[in-house]
Each structure stands twice: as C-alpha cells, then as structure tokens.
Amino acid sequence: MPVDEATPAVRPAAAAGPPRRVGSGARVTPRRGRGGRRAERLAPYVLLAPALLILLLLRFWPLLLGVNFSFTGDGDRDGLAVGLDNYRELFGDPLFLGALRNVGLLVLLLPVAVAIPGLLATFIYLRVPGHRLYRSVYFFPAVLSPVIVGAIFNLLLAFDGPLNALLGGVGLGPVDWLGDPDVAMFVVVGVHVWATFGMALVVFLAGFATLDASLLDAARVDGASLPQTIRHVIVPSLSRTIQFVVVTTMIGMLTSMFGLLYVMTSGGPEGSTYLPEYYIWIQQGQLNRPALASAASTVLFLIMLVVGLLQISLLRRAVREA
Structure with a gap:
C-alpha cells in the first residue's frame, strides 16, 4: 500500500524506548543539575569553615606571631x-x-601515665566488684583545682607530715619528698598523674563502648589469660x-x-623541677623578657610535635605486630 507523503513517518517501537510507568508505587528520581552537585560538594567545607576560621x-x-617574636630582642x-640570639x-x-632533661623524664614516664587509666578502665569494663564506685572515685580528682591538689599533697608529704610519720612507724626513715632534688620531680609527676588520669579513664571507657564483645568471649573460650587478652584483643581494638x-x-x-x-x-629544689612552661612564666612574668619566653615556647611546641608523632608511629607499629 503506498504511503502518502503528507503522512508523518512512524518511528519503530524499539527506538521509542520503554514507556515510563508512573503509578502509585513508582519512584521518580529527580535529576540534579550542576548547581545541586556543586552545592553538595561545597557543603562540608561550608560547615567546617567557622571552626577552621x-x-x-x-x-x-x-x-606564627610568637615564632616571629622569638627572633626579636628584649630590653x-x-x-x-x-x-x-635568643x-x-x-x-x-x-x-x-x-627543664629539657625533665621533659625527657616525662616522655619516659608517659607509658606509665597512659597504662594506669587504661588498666583501671579494663577492670571497670570487666565489671570487677564495686566498679560503679571505682568509676566515681577515680574521676573525682579531675574536678579539683591543681592549686588545691598541690596544697593537699604539701601537707601529706611534708617532712613532718603524716606520710613520714607512717614510714617512721614501720621503721623506715623520713624522706624529704619535696626537698630532695633526686626525688621531687618524680613526686610532682606522680601527683599530676593521680590528679588527671580520670579524664583519660573516661576516654578509655568510651573506647570500650565500641569494642566487639564477641572478641572477648572468643578469647575467654580459648582460655586466654588477662594479659594475653589485653595484648591481643584490647590493645589492637582500642x-x-x-x-x-x-x-x-x-x-x-x-x-x-x-x-x-x-x-x-x-x-x-635547685631548679630540679623546672619544666619549659615554668621557665616561660619566669622569663615573661618575673624577668620581663617576652622575646626569650617566645623562643622557649617555640622550642616547647617543636618538642611536643616531634614526640607526639614519634609516639603515634611507635604505637601503630606495636599494634601491627600484635
């Protein structure tokens, strides 16, 4: 049958494509333009901008101003x-x-300061008898002012204080806890750890909340001891x-x-408990040498940066080996 020239050509059904079904259960996904995709990519940066600013x-x-100021003079x-020169x-x-030697001592004592709240958090997580009471007792020193803590331990550790009286009662001679240059720094660090490990304890307990309990159950079924469980399960997981x-x-x-x-x-005594922050305060607050204090602050920042990076790298290596 001949086709009239005025009749429009009919496209094949295959070329027309499947018809769109729009029913009660059909989902129609709207197309996003370039502006919408760009807004999605920029949204995280917009949200972070206030904090970064x-x-x-x-x-x-x-x-940067402090580092620059450290290259200027005083007086x-x-x-x-x-x-x-500074x-x-x-x-x-x-x-x-x-003060720098004392920083080295702090770095050596750092694993102890981390292990104490970690072990206590482990015992609390394993629900030792009285764990609820221990959680409150361990955190209580963290709410005390350092001045109050220092005053309390000055009374306890005085040469004629109760601790030396207790030692004398068991036949041990009195110790000059805060007057002996070989002992004083260890005492101050110990008091600081006692006063602040409550916050680290809370962080560890939050980490335990994400620990897969089935791993501990499997270790218990396999007969692993507590040290083995800590080394092979808890440390890698946390x-x-x-x-x-x-x-x-x-x-x-x-x-x-x-x-x-x-x-x-x-x-x-004899400068044995100097730390860089105390040295900075002496130079700035008493000797009026802000440029020298800025130089000491810059050195302290570099020390914290280097030691922090080294500790993280060593810890990652230890976890991989475990």
Missing part, C-alpha cells in the same frame, strides 16, 4: 631583629637545659583511643603542670 585566628596566627633591643641564650642556660590518650596525656604533662609546680616546689 576560629582555629586560624585564635591558634595558628598567634603561633634595649626591644623590637629589633636579633636572629638566633635560642643561643636558651641552650646556654642551665635552668632551661634542666588503638585509636590509645593514640588519642597518649597525645593528650603528653600535652597535659608538658603544659598543665604549672599549678602543681608553683604550689609544691616553685621550680626547686
């Missing part, structure tokens, strides 16, 4: 560029070198929590012991 203005910018050379003076000052506690504990030990040092020893 606050960090930039209140953290990074003052840090008669106030505001003048002096190059590395750093040369720092590393020639016996008090600052003693690796990120441990990294966080290591970094925050280190920062706290290097930057939050001023109150205890000021109340308990004032940097003595």
Whole structure:
C-alpha cells in the first residue's frame, strides 16, 4: 500500500524506548543539575569553615606571631631583629637545659601515665566488684583545682607530715619528698598523674563502648589469660583511643603542670623541677623578657610535635605486630 507523503513517518517501537510507568508505587528520581552537585560538594567545607576560621585566628596566627617574636630582642633591643640570639641564650642556660632533661623524664614516664587509666578502665569494663564506685572515685580528682591538689599533697608529704610519720612507724626513715632534688620531680609527676588520669579513664571507657564483645568471649573460650587478652584483643581494638590518650596525656604533662609546680616546689629544689612552661612564666612574668619566653615556647611546641608523632608511629607499629 503506498504511503502518502503528507503522512508523518512512524518511528519503530524499539527506538521509542520503554514507556515510563508512573503509578502509585513508582519512584521518580529527580535529576540534579550542576548547581545541586556543586552545592553538595561545597557543603562540608561550608560547615567546617567557622571552626577552621576560629582555629586560624585564635591558634595558628598567634603561633606564627610568637615564632616571629622569638627572633626579636628584649630590653634595649626591644623590637629589633636579633636572629638566633635568643635560642643561643636558651641552650646556654642551665635552668632551661634542666627543664629539657625533665621533659625527657616525662616522655619516659608517659607509658606509665597512659597504662594506669587504661588498666583501671579494663577492670571497670570487666565489671570487677564495686566498679560503679571505682568509676566515681577515680574521676573525682579531675574536678579539683591543681592549686588545691598541690596544697593537699604539701601537707601529706611534708617532712613532718603524716606520710613520714607512717614510714617512721614501720621503721623506715623520713624522706624529704619535696626537698630532695633526686626525688621531687618524680613526686610532682606522680601527683599530676593521680590528679588527671580520670579524664583519660573516661576516654578509655568510651573506647570500650565500641569494642566487639564477641572478641572477648572468643578469647575467654580459648582460655586466654588477662594479659594475653589485653595484648591481643584490647590493645589492637582500642588503638585509636590509645593514640588519642597518649597525645593528650603528653600535652597535659608538658603544659598543665604549672599549678602543681608553683604550689609544691616553685621550680626547686635547685631548679630540679623546672619544666619549659615554668621557665616561660619566669622569663615573661618575673624577668620581663617576652622575646626569650617566645623562643622557649617555640622550642616547647617543636618538642611536643616531634614526640607526639614519634609516639603515634611507635604505637601503630606495636599494634601491627600484635
């Protein structure tokens, strides 16, 4: 049959494609334009922008100003560029070198300061008898002011105080806890750990909330001892929590012991309990040498950065080996 030229050509059914069914149960996915996709990509950055702006203005910018200020002079050379003179003076000052040695001591004691709340959190998680009471008792020192804690332990550790009286009662001689240069720093660090490990304990307990209980059950069925369970199950499972506690504990030990040092020893005896933060306060607050204090602050920041990165790398290696 001939086709009239005026009749429009009919497309094949295959070329027309399947018809769209729009029924009561059909879903119609709207197409997103370029503007919508771009807005989705930019949304996280927009949400992070206020926090990043606050960090930039209140953290990074003052840090850069402090580093720049450390290359200027004090006194008669106030505001003048002096190059590395402040750093040369720092590393020639016996008090600052003693403070750096104490930083090394803190780094060596850091695993102990992390292990104590970690083990206590493990016992609480395993529900030892009285675990609810222990949780409150362990956290209580964290709410006390460092000045109050220092004053309490000054009374307890005095040469004629109750601790030496107890030692005398069992036949041991009195110990000059805060007056002996070989003992005083260990005492202050021990008091600091006692006063602050409650926060690390809470962080560990939060990490235990994410631990797969079936792993502990499997270890118990296999007859694993508590040390084996901690090494092969708990430590690998809480690796990120441990990294966080290591970094925050280190920062706290290097930057939050001023109150205890000021109340308990004032940097003595013989400068044996100096730490960089106490040295910074002496230079800035008493000797009016802000440029030298800025140089000491820069050195302290670099120490915390390097030690933190090393601790994290060592911890990751230990977890992989476990």
